[in-house]
Amino acid sequence: MNISNxxxxPIYIQIAEWIENEILAERLQEAGKVYSQYQLAELFNINPATAGKGLTILLENDIVYKKRGLGMFVQVGAKxxxxxxxxxxxxxxxxxxIVQEAKRLFVQDEELIELIKKAQREE
Known part of the structure; x- marks a missing residue:
């Protein structure tokens, strides 16, 4: 869990990003149920209203949808x-x-591209 004071x-943004990361990692599936604000509050030891605010962000961005009386679910196409x-x-x-820093350090485009390729190989 990577929520940090x-x-x-803000914590509610971190909650929204954490859920997004769970979707990207496919631990939360399309049309699958999302944690409730109370589950998130218990999981991260935060106020349920804060967790609810994170869920609202995802709802407003069409990442999740609400089924009345059942909770929130991952939107198809959310990933x-x-x-x-x-x-x-x-x-x-x-x-x-990166480009701004490279310019300050007088790094040429070709060298910057090579640095990026090297970083990719090291991943």
């Missing part, structure tokens, strides 16, 4: 939505930061 991200969102938001931001 030391993180700069693809998460991947696209993270590519657009996180990967683009990281790429910009």
């Amino acid at each position: 030391d993180s700069t991200a 693809e939505l998460i991947l696209a969102k993270r590519r657009d938001e996180k990967l683009s931001k990281l790429a910009k930061e």
Whole structure:
């Protein structure tokens, strides 16, 4: 479990990202039931309202859907939505930061590409 009070991200955001990671890792399946806010609160020792706020983010982003009286479930296509969102938001931001740092360090494009390829091989 990787929810941290030391993180700069609010806990409810961390909860939403944790559930997204569970979907990406296929521990939560499409059309499968998602943890309730009370289960999440117990799992992470947080307030149920905080957990509910994390679930609401996923609901608003069509990652999960609600079945009245039954709980929340993973939306069909959620994994693809998460991947696209993270590519657009996180990967683009990281790429910009890397390019800016490379420019400050006078790293040429070819060298930067080689560094990225090397990092991929080491994974």
